[in-house]
Amino acid sequence: MMNAMLYVIATPIGNLDDITLRALEALKAADVIATEDTRHSGNLLRHFEIRKPLVSYHEHNEAMRAEQLAERLAAGENVALITDAGMPGLSDPGARLIRKCIEQDLPYTIVPGVSAILTALVGSGISTKRFCFRGFLPVKSGQRERELRAALDREETSVFFESPYRILKTLAACAAIMPDRLLCVARELTKKFEEFRRGTAAELLAHYEAHPAKGEITLVISGAER
Numbered sequence: 615m616m617n618a619m620l621y622v623i624a625t626p627i628g629n630l631d632d633i634t635l636r637a638l639e640a641l642k643a644a645d646v647i648a649t650e651d652t653r654h655s656g657n658l659l660r661h662f663e664i665r666k667p668l669v670s671y672h673e674h675n676e677a678m679r680a681e682q683l684a685e686r687l688a689a690g691e692n693v694a695l696i697t698d699a700g701m702p703g704l705s706d707p708g709a710r711l712i713r714k715c716i717e718q719d720l721p722y723t724i725v726p727g728v729s730a731i732l733t734a735l736v737g738s739g740i741s742t743k744r745f746c747f748r749g750f751l752p753v754k755s756g757q758r759e760r761e762l763r764a765a766l767d768r769e770e771t772s773v774f775f776e777s778p779y780r781i782l783k784t785l786a787a788c789a790a791i792m793p794d795r796l797l798c799v800a801r802e803l804t805k806k807f808e809e810f811r812r813g814t815a816a817e818l819l820a821h822y823e824a825h826p827a828k829g830e831i832t833l834v835i836s837g838a839e840r
Contacts (some may be wrong), residue, residue, distance in 0.1 A: 618690045618792060620715055622708060624727030627699040628804035630661055632728045638662055640725050644694035654698045673707055680711040687720045700730055703837055705775060731773055734800035734832035737810045745771040749782055759787055765835050766792045772835040778827040788815035793808045796836040804831035
C-alpha cells in the first residue's frame with residue numbers, strides 16, 4: 615500500500631464473504647474511511663475487526679466532503695471510500711471525489727468487487743453480449759414509461775434498479791408497453807433468499823401481486839430482436 619492514495623472500494627451487496635482480500639488490505643491501510651452511512655459500514659468493519667475513523671460521505675454533503683478528503687490526500691493520508699453496498703460511483707456517491715483527484719493530480723485506485731448489476735445480468739440468463747445500465751427507474755410514472763419505451767426499442771439488454779415498493783407499478787407498465795418481452799427480477803442478490811425470477815411482465819406481475827417483493831431489486835429486460 616502506498617501513502618496518499620484514494621482507494622475506491624467495492625463492498626459486499628449482501629453476503630459479507632464476498633469482500634476481497636485486497637479490499638480488506640486497503641481498509642486496514644486507510645487513515646480515514648469515507649462511507650455513505652457510518653452505522654451501516656460500521657457493521658461491516660466490526661465484522662472484519664477493522665477499527666478506523668469514519669466520516670460520512672453521501673449525496674447531501676458530497677461537494678463539501680470531496681474538498682475535505684482531497685485536502686487530506688494532498689497532506690499525505692490514505693483515504694478509503696465505500697458505500698452501503700457495491701461500487702462507489704455507480705448510482706452511489708463517489709464520482710465527485712474521483713473527479714477532484716483527477717483535477718488536482720491526486721493518486722487514486724479502484725478496488726473492484728461484487729456488483730449487483732453484473733450479478734443480476736449474468737444470473738438472468740438474458741443475453742450479456744451488450745447491455746445498458748440505466749440506474750434507478752424514475753419515480754414519476756410518465757418518466758418511468760418513457761424510460762421503459764426506450765428499453766423496448768433498445769437492442770441491448772437493459773438493466774435497472776428498482777424499489778420493492780414500486781416494482782408492481784413498473785411491471786404493470788411493462789405489461790402494457792412490452793407484453794411479449796422476457797424480463798428477470800433479480801432480488802436479494804447473494805443473500806439467503808436470493809431469487810432470479812424470469813417471465814413476461816404479466817407473469818411476474820401476477821407472482822408479485824400474490825407474493826409481495828422484499829429487498830433490493832435489479833430488473834433485467836431483454837433487448838429488441840432485429
